[in-house]
Amino acid sequence: MTNQRSVSCGLDFSTTPDLASCLVNAHSSRYEFISTPLVHPQFKREFISGSAKNRPGPFTRTDLILCSSDWSNLIIGKLSPYIDVDSNIPEVRKNSEETLKQELSLASHLGLQGITFKLTRGRNKNVNLSRIIYEKLATPYCYQMWVQVPMANPAKQSYSYRNVETSSIENPWEWWNSFRALCDYDKKLGVALIVSHDLPDMEEIDRWLGEQVKCLVLPTTLFITNKKGYPVLSKAHQTVIRKFYASDRQFLLTGANRYQNIGYYYHYLDYLWKSCQVSSPLEQFARGFEDFLQCPLQPLMDNLESQTYEIFEKDNVKYAQYEEAIHLAILHLSAKPNYKYKEIVIMVVGAGRGPIVRAALSAANLANKEVRCYAVEKNPNAVITLQALAKDTWNDKVTVVSSDMRQWEAPEKADILVSELLGSFGDNELSPECLDGVQKFLSDDGVSIPSSYTSYINPIQCSKVFNEVKSWKDKDKNPLSHLETSYVVHLQSKYDIAKPQPLFTFVHPNKDDVIDNSRFETKTFEVKQDSILHGFSGYFHAVLYDKVTLSIEPSTHSPNMFSWFPIFFPIREPVQLKEGDQIVVHFWRRCTPKNVWYEWCISKPSALPIHNINGRSFTIGL
Incomplete structure (x- = not known):
């Protein structure tokens, strides 16, 4: 396994009395970042009334204990868990609003790249929280927000133990869906999905694949001990991890360490992550392009660049299929009496830099049949390559035509007409219009390759x-x-x-x-x-x-x-x-x-x- 990406994993702390030491310890075990409360969990503030309202001194540690680059690259801040801005009790709600605004402001001051907090209420019960978070997201240079949501509703698990009907209990996806809708689907809002012990149906898990899941939160209690005494995940949980591999999510380990070294968890997750890294041609080609938007090519309007040709010419599967199709077409035509001694004419329309031409010549050799080939291409720069190949490699078996196929007047009829104008939607590179325009060059019993295509x-x-x-x-x-x-x-x-x-x-x-x-x-x-x-x-x-x-x-x-x-x-x-x-x-x-x-x-x-x-x-x- 060479050139494999290591897992990106963070370590969650319930409290960090010495933040610098916690970072050193996490880094020594290869964790990339830590998640820590912005304010000590016991330091509850009161802004409206109460004994803590006039408490003297700062409400949290100084920013000088870390340099700014460490704050911004190594720390995910956790909001105080007692914040309840949707409480029915006015004093609790108002106090929570001030606390939340104070901590959000602190996160901005520290330059954190992300903060995280838990959703614990059901659908449409986080309206005020949504308003405050959305207000913050609307400001320039806001950090990422990881909303922690359980994969399975904890209430459903506790109810099922009592043999109580659970169908009416909400799925946590509904909590998230309601919350992010109120925040107008802001792209800086992502999910930190808490993986549960009892996994939901696979269809429910698949639905999370369509969300902006930034991180999988893995409680240490999920891990079981293997025969060698090291932490591993069950096969069911391994399947879940593999499902989320393709989109390169991060992990956050949370809970008490139950082994000699906290690094044991990381080493296992890294091993599991690397085992997901398949080396198929499709995955190798697509790496780095996951969920990346590209405008469809318009080869009729724009001349493709050399690099674009080079990329597509690496797809051996496609050209092997074209070669097989042309080979079968040659055999089919050769079986007809009028083709027994006739040279078969193949026209490749939209020849590019010649990969289909090469496939046609190879198919002819395999069928032991003489062919005459036309390579028609409108891109004058690609024509240069075709002319060089015709002279140096193809031994005058190929006639290069520099023309738009729709404007060309062919000197003879084609027995096989081949094109490579398929787009991602089949017809979006205008294959129908182009092939309809040149089918007048095809003999009455000639073959078109492709013969049909359907969009889905x-x-x-x-x-x-x-x-x-x-x-x-x-x-x-x-x-x-x-x-x-x-x-x-x-x-x-x-x-x-x-x-x-x-x-x-x-x-x-x-x-x-x-x-x-x-x-x-x-x-x-x-x-x-x-x-x-x-x-x-x-x-x-x-x-x-x-x-x-x-x-x-x-x-x-x-x-x-x-x-x-x-x-x-x-x-x-x-x-x-x-x-x-x-x-x-x-x-x-x-x-x-x-x-x-x-x-x-x-x-x-x-x-x-x-x-x-x-x-x-x-x-x-x-």
Whole structure:
């Protein structure tokens, strides 16, 4: 295991009489940060009335005990647990408000990167707390706030021991959902998820994957002792850790040390973390791009750069599938009497720097069949590479054509027409328009590769990605423009509310009397559990030829292929969903002679305006 990332883990202290010593001890056991109360737990202040109102002296330690860089990089401040700003008792509420404001101000003064506090009340019972926290989040340069939420409601566990009906007890996700909604889904607000002894259903755990879980809080009581006397987690808890691995969360160890050395916990978590670090081509390629928004490529409008070509050419799986499809097509055609002695003509339209051409020549050699190949490419810079390859490597078997495929006049008919214009949504790089424009060059019994492709959508909960989209703003654009734009994104922090369903299908060659690539579809999804809708993820499944396919749709994803990440269609405002709700979504593919664009909206469980109407925020240029 080389070049593996170590786990990022912090150590929680209930109190720190000597803060500097605690940091030294934590660092010596390889913990990266500590979580400590901002004020001594027993130092309760009274601002309204009471014996402590006029207590002399400072209310906490001086900031001089640490340098500013240590405060900002090594400390997560904990708010006092007795603060109750939603109390029904006016004096308690007012006193708590002043205490909370004092501690929030102290955290700003110290330059902390984060503070943490626990949610202990149910849904809609933290309204005043939400107001004060949201007020602080709205100020410039505010720190991150880690809201500690239990994975399973402690009340449910205690009630179940007494054989009492527990179905009416709220799920803690509801606490968090209500709280962050009141704070307008601020991106500086994240979850510190307290892993419970008795784990909830896996579907409930999966729902947390769609949240901004900054940290997993692991009580030391979760650990059991193995045969060698060291702390380990049960297989069920290991599964939970692995689920959260992909999004690179941190850990916070809390509770009494039950072993000789507190570092034993860290060494085990580091071992477990590194064991999650798979080395598949997809994971290697996607590392660093998790939940990172990218604008989809527009190869018809923009000439791709050399680096972009180089990245995609590393995907051996994709080109192996293309080679297999071309090979089968050559064998199929060669079996026909009129092709027995005929040289097969292959046209690669949108040839780039030639990987599909290489696949075609290799397929011809494998089939022991003579072929004549045309490589058609509009990017003049890529054409330079194609011409060099044609001269030095391909031995005049390839004719390079520097032209937009739609404007080229082919000197002969093609037996096999091959393209690589698939986008993350199948048709979003305008493969239908391009292939319809060149199918006149295809012989009557010729083969198009790909022969068909279908887009898929499914509703998802993805707070992190949604907040990234929401935070983007351009002065010269409609304020809603980024929420009406599709993005390519390697989705990790997401929860699939329902399974993907097919949307638009395109078949080549297109035999329709009147070719129309505009589309409209309505899809209905059943909601499995309470959740929140942030948008729709999109995929494609393509049939290259016969049974040879390429797919990024999760259930049929081509193993180890990494050329395409999913596409994401956000919605303007998150929609609260209840178990049993129906999501009814409407998707349009709109076309003009100059542009293609998508429009989308939902009509159930609540209606939202049509997004990207008339392509006002995003179009794909022809």
